[in-house]
Amino acid sequence: MTTTSGNNSARPGVSVIGLGEMGSALAAAFLDGGHPTTVWNRTPEKADALVAKGARRAESVRDAVAASGLVVVSVKGNAAARDILELAGDALSGQAVVNLTDGTSAEIREVAEWATGQGVGYLHGQIMTIAPGVGQPETVVFYGGSDTVYDRHRSTLGLLGGRGTLVSADAGVPSLYGMAVHGTMWGTLNGFLHAAALLTDEGIEVKHFLEQAGASISALSGIFPMIAGEVDSGEFATPFGALEHHLPSVEDLVKESRARGIDDEFPNYTLGLVAKAVADGHANDSYARLVEHFRKR
Ligand SMILES: NC(=O)c1ccc[n+]([C@@H]2O[C@H](COP(=O)([O-])OP(=O)(O)OC[C@H]3O[C@@H](n4cnc5c(N)ncnc54)[C@H](OP(=O)(O)O)[C@@H]3O)[C@@H](O)[C@H]2O)c1
Structure with missing residues (x-):
């Protein structure tokens, strides 16, 4: 018609x-x-x-x-x-x-x-x-x-x-693209909302935080191509910002959350992943190494 x-x-x-x-x-x-x-x-x-x-x-x-x-x-x-x-x-x-x-x-x-x-x-x-x-x-x-x-x-x-x-x-593939976007979104939003709980517990307006830290948060999207390359190639060795350097920061976030009585499940989950990867001998690898945790075992 x-x-x-x-x-x-x-x-x-x-x-x-x-x-x-x-x-x-x-x-x-x-x-x-x-x-x-x-x-x-x-x-x-x-x-x-x-x-x-x-x-x-x-x-x-x-x-x-x-x-x-x-x-x-x-x-x-x-x-x-x-x-x-x-x-x-x-x-x-x-x-x-x-x-x-x-x-x-x-x-x-x-x-x-x-x-x-x-x-x-x-x-x-x-x-x-x-x-x-x-x-x-x-x-x-x-x-x-x-x-x-x-x-x-x-x-x-x-x-x-x-x-x-x-x-x-393959008709099944677009849904995986959609889920990948949504999964990334929910993980990011959970991190941001946990951060918002921490900030507001201190009496800091989240909007004010964003005015100062927005550039740092926006820069995160620039990391994804590097992570994609590491995951696709299976090469995780990195001279800077390796998992051993993430570990103390994640420990601080968990400690801070606990001290304030803020739910620590989300950062504690991250701590578990990072600590295990370091203990397994991947201290000098990039954060992308954690993809192995999520893969089928
Ligand atoms: N809404 C969104 O923002 C959004 C965003 C992205 C994707 N989607 C996707 O779009 C699709 C539709 O979502 P929606 O939000 O439009 O849902 P919705 O507002 O809940 O409407 C559901 C539709 O499905 C029909 N339906 C359900 N079961 C049926 C059956 N057994 N036989 C015949 N018709 C049936 C309903 O008919 P009746 O009117 O007769 O009940 C209605 O037309 C979903 O797959 C959803 O995930 C939605």
């Missing part, structure tokens, strides 16, 4: 299945981008606002899948995503499906394998924003799966976020 916009460019139709917080934002982005947009949701009333903006309400999943050359799915859980797509029956064959439903790599691969077996051109997408960030130029979306689908629908998918990339031919 195509339409003719004011500037005479034909825009392909898109169907969006699942109109929760995220699916509604995805559908609105396609509508705002001038694409004829068909929507379906289990609870039909959730389509009302989009229909009022110009979307077409599909009466069934089959109708939604058949209506457009690109089908986008965003629901809670990949088991639900597959159950819903199964309702489309043979309308699926030959269609392009982009599933933006979060899950583990195994859950996502299971849907991808099933869909590919139905003759679907399949792409999984991991969107790295909350609903208001959909369509922003800085919004990152990691895609994995069919490069044919990605290339054909690249400009339409670009409406979801300016920084979309195909990271793998």
Whole structure:
């Protein structure tokens, strides 16, 4: 299905299945981008606002899948995503499906394998924003799966976020990219919030601290390429800033926390990792050596 916009460019139709917080934002982005947009949701009333903006309400999943050359799915859980797509029956064959439903790599691969077996051109997408960030130029979306689908629908998918990339031919990989970002975020946030508890215990405003220390904290992101290189190469020897030099600082943080009655579990966990690596003979290695602790044993 195509339409003719004011500037005479034909825009392909898109169907969006699942109109929760995220699916509604995805559908609105396609509508705002001038694409004829068909929507379906289990609870039909959730389509009302989009229909009022110009979307077409599909009466069934089959109708939604058949209506457009690109089908986008965003629901809670990949088991639900597959159950819903199964309702489309043979309308699926030959269609392009982009599933933006979060899950583990195994859950996502299971849907991808099933869909590919139905003759679907399949792409999984991991969107790295909350609903208001959909369509922003800085919004990152990691895609994995069919490069044919990605290339054909690249400009339409670009409406979801300016920084979309195909990271793998394997649909399960984008979720790992997403988890890696989230895991890094939570670790960093836990460290910052522990620091905030320490500062506020002393009566120091965290904002004031940031005014003075913001540059030191921002500089942390500059360390990641070095760590990545060490982990990828397995070479951890370093002339400066080795684990033996981290050890006293982590010990101080734990002691300070304990003395103030602040929860010390988070820094104490770090202390355990550093102390063990030093005891195991890695005192002169970089902090990246600790990756071995997290690997399968
Ligand atoms: N919201 C965010 O900020 C955000 C950010 C990044 C990624 N995501 C991901 O986007 C996906 C959707 O999240 P959301 O926030 O939009 O969720 P949500 O607001 O809770 O909406 C859930 C959607 O899934 C549908 N659904 C759930 N189980 C279903 C089933 N068995 N059969 C049919 N439909 C079913 C719901 O339909 P009903 O309306 O009928 O219940 C609704 O459309 C998730 O994978 C989420 O992790 C969300």
